[in-house]
Amino acid sequence: MNALRLLSAALPVLLLGGCTVVPGSHHSESPGWFAEDDGADAEALPDIIRVHQISTAILDDPKTDTATRTPEGLESPDEGYDYEVGPGDVLNVTVWDHPELTIPAGSQRSSTESGNWVHNDGTIFYPYVGTVEVAGLNVNEIRAMITRRLGQYIENPQVDVTVAAFRSKKVYVTGSVGQPGTYPITNIPLRLVDAISAAGGISETADWSNVVLTRNGRDYSLSLRNIYQDGNAAQNILLQPGDVINVARAEENKVFVLGEVMRPSSLPMGRNGMTLAEALSEKGGLDPRSSDASGVFVFRKAPAGADHGIDVYQLNAKDAAALVLADSFSLQSRDIVYVTAAPLARWNRVLSLLVPTATALYLGGRAEDQLNDN
Numbered sequence: 001m002n003a004l005r006l007l008s009a010a011l012p013v014l015l016l017g018g019c020t021v022v023p024g025s026h027h028s029e030s031p032g033w034f035a036e037d038d039g040a041d042a043e044a045l046p047d048i049i050r051v052h053q054i055s056t057a058i059l060d061d062p063k064t065d066t067a068t069r070t071p072e073g074l075e076s077p078d079e080g081y082d083y084e085v086g087p088g089d090v091l092n093v094t095v096w097d098h099p100e101l102t103i104p105a106g107s108q109r110s111s112t113e114s115g116n117w118v119h120n121d122g123t124i125f126y127p128y129v130g131t132v133e134v135a136g137l138n139v140n141e142i143r144a145m146i147t148r149r150l151g152q153y154i155e156n157p158q159v160d161v162t163v164a165a166f167r168s169k170k171v172y173v174t175g176s177v178g179q180p181g182t183y184p185i186t187n188i189p190l191r192l193v194d195a196i197s198a199a200g201g202i203s204e205t206a207d208w209s210n211v212v213l214t215r216n217g218r219d220y221s222l223s224l225r226n227i228y229q230d231g232n233a234a235q236n237i238l239l240q241p242g243d244v245i246n247v248a249r250a251e252e253n254k255v256f257v258l259g260e261v262m263r264p265s266s267l268p269m270g271r272n273g274m275t276l277a278e279a280l281s282e283k284g285g286l287d288p289r290s291s292d293a294s295g296v297f298v299f300r301k302a303p304a305g306a307d308h309g310i311d312v313y314q315l316n317a318k319d320a321a322a323l324v325l326a327d328s329f330s331l332q333s334r335d336i337v338y339v340t341a342a343p344l345a346r347w348n349r350v351l352s353l354l355v356p357t358a359t360a361l362y363l364g365g366r367a368e369d370q371l372n373d374n
Helices: 002-018 056-060 139-150 192-198 224-228 276-282 322-328 344-362 365-373
Strands: 049-053 090-095 123-126 130-133 159-165 170-175 181-184 206-215 218-222 244-249 254-259 265-268 296-301 310-315 336-339
Touching (some): 130 139, 192 244, 206 224, 276 296
Antiparallel strands (some): 090 159
């Protein structure tokens, strides 16, 4: 929040300074709407920023709609899925017509209590067979191994192996759900919706459009809203052992509307999200006395793994079609909407001045180091 206050205070000052610099801010890698007003070359924007025009093309671009596709690195189909046994699991091994080799559960013992525990070293002990290394194998492979070894003592043994208790592999569900906790991965593929349902579903305070999956130290943003409301299965990813799922609280889901609007402040998005048009109208619209309608900007932290740090989206609200575009452009949590008073043609230079403050807000010291290297 301190960084946000710093950005809020710095933007008007920097924009005022931007009005005194030599005009003509055209950047060769920027879209054509950063027009030249006197032919002078503009300062090049740092590599950490990418600028995009809000247009029908960008609204239709699947790269900008992360909620309609499976995040890169999470693609994993159900085909070929098979549970691999691990330490802590309990196996039931049955040899037909040889009850002496099958420990009966009895009326006082469950199948879990009477089964074969997989020890910390990944092994079980079975009569005649001895120690069997089962960790990392599926039940078919374990059955084949035990059958082969028993065949040395029993003619044509008929063996069945099942998992009586799944304990070695878990996922963790936290945040705004009914019953946060750990939930096992079983021989049935476990997907995001399955884990949320097992945890009692989302609570009344949940932000169902902001679910963070942490896997191998990396965070992925997912949307339950896109799954439940739009029926998009791409976000319903297959979970893996050790995954951590956090459902954010709705009060943390907000955007910030600053600059030349009637009531600059933060704005809760609510469970159903918010478009750029809704955010601007909630704050009374653009200030007609001071705003430049061609300079409506959205600052957004770039997706994980991107080759840059910040995406800046620009809307020219002087265009009549812009109202339709603004109502179709969905904001994301922690977006910063800024309406400028500076002429659009000078915005390359202004953006260059804003980079240190914006990167401090979104990226911290890592971004500052990257800027210094440039």
